[in-house]
Amino acid sequence: MNNPWVIDNVTILLRLLLSMLLGGLIGFERERSNHAAGLRTHILVCLGSALIMLLSIYGFADFVAEVNVRIDPARLATAVITGIGFLGAGTILFTGKSITGLTTAASVWVVGAIGLAVGAGFYFAAIVSTLLILLNLVVFNKLEQRYIRGSKLHLITVHAANTPGVLDEVSGILEEQGFVIKKLVVNERSTVPYGELQPALPMLEISLQVLTDRRFEPVEITRRIRTIGQVCMVTAE
Template identity: 70%
Template sequence: MTDPWYIDNVHILLRLLLSMLLGGLVGLERERSNHAAGLRTHILVCMGSTLIIMLSIYGFSEFVHEINIRIDPARLASAVITGVGFLGAGTILFTGKSITGLTTAASIWVVAAVGLAVGAGFYFASVAATFLILLTLVVFNKLEQRYIRSSKLHLISVCAISAPGLLESISDLLEEEEITVKKAVVNERSNVPYGELQPPSTTVEIALNALSKRAFDPLELASRIRRIDGVSTVSID
């Protein structure tokens, strides 16, 4: 292709297929990790970015030599980067204790950039970027979890019948597991049995925001908390 404003159908198809492959590689990693945006999402974002940048460069080539008309191939590319930001924001979730989905949002954004690079014919950069993206998502994730993983925040919810020493028993158990409570919310409710001549009972709902410096088995911890006298339900997120 000697004319920078012309592209034939073969190269259009090759660029779309390459963007499908590169976007699919990143999406496959996200799909295997069970994230919100997976294989198809990344393929569509990457392929769409490729199509848009090719449209921006070659779609208006007939007007290049017209008087008083200026062609800016980067204009649609900047719109793609901005628009993909909104798509990535949809994968970010705030659960009340932590924010998740930032890495997936970033992967969608960078896959859009890969698609733009493919569409512009920047093949080496797009392939190299895809390799580095996968290196970051797979290898660095394992290194982070094994060596530099910071304390993780958990939400522990306990429902129990009010009894002396209940909070102390839960606190001692969490201390044994090296879990630090950063915030505690305790709500008491009085329940009067309907149609029964029994004294009202007081239930306690305990919500704990706790930091754990090491991984633990949530089922085992929930089972140990459940064995405390008066505890009826336990939830660990």
């Protein structure tokens, strides 16, 4: 290609297809992990970034020879990076106990960079970056969970009859399991059995945020709390 400002249609097609492939590989991993931004989102971000990069480099080639016109191939690329930052922010969620979606937001942002690289013809860097990103998302994630897993917060909600000692029994079971109670909220409620003309039953709603560095087993902790006679409902997440 003698003229750096001219590109043929076949090369444009190949670059757009490659951007779809590389973005789709990362999006497929996110889709399998059931994240907010999945296969189609990553493909669209990478494809759109490649298209804008192509437009930035070759879309204004007719004005290169004009007097007092300066062509800057990076002018639209900077806007892409900024715009994708807002898209990635939409995948970050605060659930009340933790922040999730940071890795997916980072993957959306870096997929945009891969699309820009493909659009500029920087194939080797784009392919190697895709492989390194997949290594980080798949292999490093497993290593982190197995060897360097840190303490995490979990939310446990218990509905039980308002009887003396129920809170002590719940907290005792959690401490036996190695949980550290970081936050405790107790609400008193009254419920009437459905279809029965009886006085309202005094109930407690106990919400606990617990910290543990062990593997969290919702079924096991729910089973143990259910052994308390006054408990009628348990949720663990």
